[in-house]
Amino acid sequence: MxxxxxxxxxxxxxxxxxxxxxxxxxxxxxxxxxxxxxxxxxxxxxxxxxxxxxxxxxxxxxxxxxxxxxxxxxxxxxxxxxxxxxxxxxxxxxxxxxxxxxxxxxxxxxxxxxxxxxxxxxxxxxxxxxxxxxxxxxxxxxxxxxxxxxxxxxLREEFKNLPEIEVRDKVHNILITVGGYDTRNLTPKIIKALNSIDFDEIDDQYIDNENLHIDIVIGPSFDNIDQIVTEVEKSSLDISLNFNVKKMSKLMIKSEIAISSGGSTLYELAATKTPALVMLQAENQIRVAEKLDGKSVVNLGYEENITNISEGIIGLMRNKNDYINDFINSKKMNFNI
Missing domain, CATH: 3.40.50.11190 (Rossmann fold)
Known part of the structure; x- marks a missing residue:
């Protein structure tokens, strides 16, 4: 033993x-x-x-x-x-x-x-x-x-051996997740960027404007919750704040698109067939985002490119099948260490 x-x-x-x-x-x-x-x-x-x-x-x-x-x-x-x-x-x-x-x-x-x-x-x-x-x-x-x-x-257990996931044509739900700590204060900036989008101008073959919902994950070390709440209160969008999330896979499967920081979350999104727009938080996320760019994500880089979210959403939905790749074989994993 x-x-x-x-x-x-x-x-x-x-x-x-x-x-x-x-x-x-x-x-x-x-x-x-x-x-x-x-x-x-x-x-x-x-x-x-x-x-x-x-x-x-x-x-x-x-x-x-x-x-x-x-x-x-x-x-x-x-x-x-x-x-x-x-x-x-x-x-x-x-x-x-x-x-x-x-x-x-x-x-x-x-x-x-x-x-x-x-x-x-x-x-x-x-x-x-x-x-x-x-x-x-x-x-x-x-x-x-x-x-x-x-x-x-x-991959965490909840992302292994997932049931068959339906890939939907329209965006009904957008997930925002930037990790346990919002290092660059991205979440309020993303909400602000989304709020500036006129979703009615986006072709309804891509987005269900009447039923569009946004889920925001609040990590355990967030220190910008007041700013996030302020932006949510200003917004006309239907937004839910999710604290102490126990089952991230459920939120990911529920969402047609995610706006995420880089790192291991991108692999979890790939496992749930959720294409993502990536906003980088740190240098160690660059290599993953660049390698996956065009596979399951669109890499927007750092926050100075946050205004490109609108184009990114349309691009992801227009080419959704190009961004959903089964490059993760979760059934094969056996570490035996």
Whole structure:
């Protein structure tokens, strides 16, 4: 029997993407008969800790302000005390030296990473991004197993083995989702941009103006809710604010189009056959958005291009079949780590 720990952080500064995708792997570990315990080691950020506990994960917190060396020391102490055999890391702050140090204390080290910034000392490296095989990954010890590409995409359970999804001709519902934290204050800007569109001028073969509804997801770390409410109150559109969403797949399946930030959400939208207009929040989202541009998304770039939303909606609906690609094989995923 073994004990597995996941060293992952989330919160206002870095978003919740690493937490959300790592939970897919953590849930798979829980199902393995030889794994008797799965828990997270995470910095003491309330939104991240709450999200993990809501999903029934045990959490051991470490202080946010630990120095680099002190953090490694603390993680080693936890590994020894809790008798951890498998350690999974998912953080851009964990570098080569950090991985070399913690590998000495576990039987198996698994690293989730979106890029190839150094030679990895890990036993396994997972990058499920669509661009992963374009990167020059190297092994520090020469024994790393690289699992690259969308066959190894970390999709949450609710996005696996979805029922057959009907692709509708007209837009009845638009979903707005920018992640756990609205880093660039995009949500009120998107509402404002939508409110400036004269939907009656858009050909009714693309949009059902009479029944058009907009769902907005409010992430756990949003600090701009007042601004969002203000824009909603100004709007003549039918808008719902969705807090503490437990089943994102339902909202995605309900929507013919999404306006989304980049990152792992784009893969979830692809799984639900929901084409998306992408507004970038951070540099690490650029590569995914560019690689998927023309497959399942239209990449609008950063917020200075927000006025192009109207053209993007029409373009997506006019060419909807071109933007719905089955490049994710969720039934094939089996990590066996």
């Amino acid at each position: 073994s004990v597995a720990a996941l060293r992952v952080d989330g919160g206002k500064d870095i978003g919740m993407g690493h937490i959300m995708r790592s939970m897919a792997l953590a849930n798979d570990l829980k199902k393995e008969k030889e794994v008797e315990r799965v828990f997270y080691i995470t910095k003491n950020d309330l939104s991240a800790v709450n999200k993990l506990k809501e999903n029934d994960f045990e959490v051991i917190t470490i202080e946010k302000d630990l120095s680099y060396d002190d953090e490694i020391k603390k993680v080693k102490e936890i590994i020894k005390k809790e008798k951890v055999n498998k350690l999974i890391t998912d953080s851009y702050d964990i570098d080569q030296n950090y991985l070399i140090e913690v590998r000495k204390f576990v039987d198996r080290l698994i690293t989730i990473h979106d890029f190839a910034p150094f030679a990895f000392p890990s036993d396994v490296v997972i990058n499920g991004n669509v661009y992963a095989e374009d990167l020059d990954y190297q092994s520090y010890y020469g024994d790393t197993e690289f699992r690259l590409g969308t066959d190894y995409l970390l």
